[in-house]
Amino acid sequence: MSLKYTMEVMELLDDPNASGKMVTELFTEFSHVEASYQTVVGDSGSTDFIKILVKGADGKSAGGSSPSLGIVGRLGGLGARPSRIGFVSDGDGAAAAITAALKLSLMAEKGDRLPGDVYITTHICPDAPTIPHEPVVFMGSPVDIFTMNQYEVLPEMEALLSIDTTKGNKVFNHRGIALSPTVKEGYILKFSDDLIRIMEMTTGDLPVTFAVTTQDITPYGNDVYHINSILQPAVTTDAPVVGLAITAKTAVPGCGTGASHEVDVAQAVRFSIEVAKEFTKGEIQFYDQAEFHHLVNLYGSMKKLQTLGSATK
Numbered sequence: 001m002s003l004k005y006t007m008e009v010m011e012l013l014d015d016p017n018a019s020g021k022m023v024t025e026l027f028t029e030f031s032h033v034e035a036s037y038q039t040v041v042g043d044s045g046s047t048d049f050i051k052i053l054v055k056g057a058d059g060k061s062a063g064g065s066s067p068s069l070g071i072v073g074r075l076g077g078l079g080a081r082p083s084r085i086g087f088v089s090d091g092d093g094a095a096a097a098i099t100a101a102l103k104l105s106l107m108a109e110k111g112d113r114l115p116g117d118v119y120i121t122t123h124i125c126p127d128a129p130t131i132p133h134e135p136v137v138f139m140g141s142p143v144d145i146f147t148m149n150q151y152e153v154l155p156e157m158e159a160l161l162s163i164d165t166t167k168g169n170k171v172f173n174h175r176g177i178a179l180s181p182t183v184k185e186g187y188i189l190k191f192s193d194d195l196i197r198i199m200e201m202t203t204g205d206l207p208v209t210f211a212v213t214t215q216d217i218t219p220y221g222n223d224v225y226h227i228n229s230i231l232q233p234a235v236t237t238d239a240p241v242v243g244l245a246i247t248a249k250t251a252v253p254g255c256g257t258g259a260s261h262e263v264d265v266a267q268a269v270r271f272s273i274e275v276a277k278e279f280t281k282g283e284i285q286f287y288d289q290a291e292f293h294h295l296v297n298l299y300g301s302m303k304k305l306q307t308l309g310s311a312t313k
Contacts, residue, residue: 002103002269006262009099013078014087018126020048023098027052032108035101037124040151042143047077047125049151052101054108056280059117060156066116069279070157070239071272073097073121074148074164074229076139077128080255084130090139090254092165092246094122096268103273116280121152130255135170138228139254145220145229149236159240159279159286163268164230166245167252167259171210171227177267178208180243182287183217183234186302187295194284195242195275202270210245214305222308228254235306240286244268 012022020037027035034053039046058064078091101120108114129140141148153160172178179199182189191209199207212231215224219235226232234241246268252259278284 002099002273003262003266005102006095006099006266006269009102010087010095010260010262010265013091013095013124016079016081016126018078018124020050020124023050023124026102027105030105030109032113033105038151040143040147042141042147044129044140045125045127045142047123047128047142049123050098050121052120054101054104054114054118054120056116056118057113058115061117064116066280067158067282068117068119068156069276070154070160071097071100071118071120071276072152072160072162072233074152074162074232075122076141076254077125079126079128080130080139081127084255084257086257087260088139088254089167089252089256089259090165092260092265093163094124095260096163096246096265096272097122099265099269100272103269104276114277114280117156118276118280119154119157121154123148123152135168135251138168145232149233153233153236157237157239160233160237161242161244161272161275162230162233163244163246163272164228165254166210166228166230167248168254169227170251172245172247173249174208174247175249175261176203176208176247176264177271178210178245178247180210180212180231180245182240182242183212183231184240184287184292185238186217186305187292188212188214188217189287189292192242192284192286194278195286198274198278199271202274203267212243218305219308242286244271
């Protein structure tokens, strides 16, 4: 039942006056939800960072013990005005995250509360800049990636789903959603069997995954190629992070308009909601904890990959 709300949210965001206030007003009437925004000014304009907490029946925000999930809608901007008119492909991550928050809020209001808390973060910017990138132009952002992580990656998040449009490349030949392996503290771990199962269930199709390189899990600003910012949350947290990519068969510019597909965004929403149900109930894990500790004992910390590294001359 996510498509209806996906369409409503995308229509709301397809507005040159889209703002944090418009988004947070969607949640004012819900009993178990806190929604707020903060305007942050950067070198290329401003954006509104959104934080939505859908409280669980046994959530830690109220003294409970159930796990807390984070859902991050990652993007540069919703629009590239004035150079482009309309909602851009890059905005799909924000649309998916906000829709997931709206659906979870409606569920809780009706009595279907999850055990644990779900934190949803993203940012709202209808007039972000564009930047050169191969093979297609990327969307930029009014603020840098470190500022995004500061507002979007919260210490309460015990595991993170990072949703991002990942169409500006020639890696994918599939339209829909795709899943990354788990990334934690500089390690690229194996795919989560639990998340693969949920993907199969929610799409009704074979699972689609994508490879992650070492470059992709290092911070922006180190002068190496990144497929996009989908795994940038992993540079600032010790929690496990999984990328949920919204993909296309062809290379689509992030600043491309008329390139968003509501059904694909709704797929990401359904997947995220089912992950939230099972994770906050303690029924699934993003990674094998024993194997991770074994890796660290064998090879040591890889946290250096979460930094800008050592400059060489």
